[in-house]
Amino acid sequence: MKNREDLLRSPTYWLTDVQIEVFNLLKTYMEENNLTQKQVAEKLNVSPSYVSQILNGNFNFTISKLIELALLVGKAPIIQFETIEQIMKAEAAQMQAEVKPKRRKVASQGNPAPKISVN
Template sequence: MKTREDLLKSPAYWLTDVQIEVFNLLNSYMEENNLTQKQVAEKLNVSPSYVSQILNGNFNFTISKLIELALLVGKAPIIKFETIEQILNAEAAQVQAESKSRKKKIASLNSPVSNISVS
């Protein structure tokens, strides 16, 4: 079985991650603006089949097309590079924070209720 670190070192993982992000971005934009694939294709100066490929997750775009797409939907294409260790540490910190939050909720649910007056 692959570890989380192995997965984060896989180019296929990151390609899929970006494809999902672009799909969500484009799909939301199309829904919010009531646009068809053909209309988006015209705005990007690409074929409707290219837009279809994006929405089907079956594409590998150029950086320039990624930038055009981001700007079309009103987003800035910010790319950030982190080490695998930074990602793993951030994920561990998030899990720990969520665990503390759940424990506090459980504790508050289990504590006796006071200061409640019945009329």
């Protein structure tokens, strides 16, 4: 089994991550605009089978096609690069913040706490 760092260093991991993102963008766009795969294919100037491949998660695309697809659905493709160490540090911080117990403040209702005396 791979550890998290090995996974983050895997090209397959990042390709799958982008494919899922593109699938979600395209599927949402098609549903919101009541479009068929054929109509989307015409807008992208690709074959309907290419759109089908995107929706089946079985595709690899050029950067130019990724940009076209993003713009079609009204999104700007913002790409940034981070080191694996930065990603792992950010994930660790997020996990720690989620696990950290939340302290509740008990609101005073104007009544002092009862005094208990032991004789």
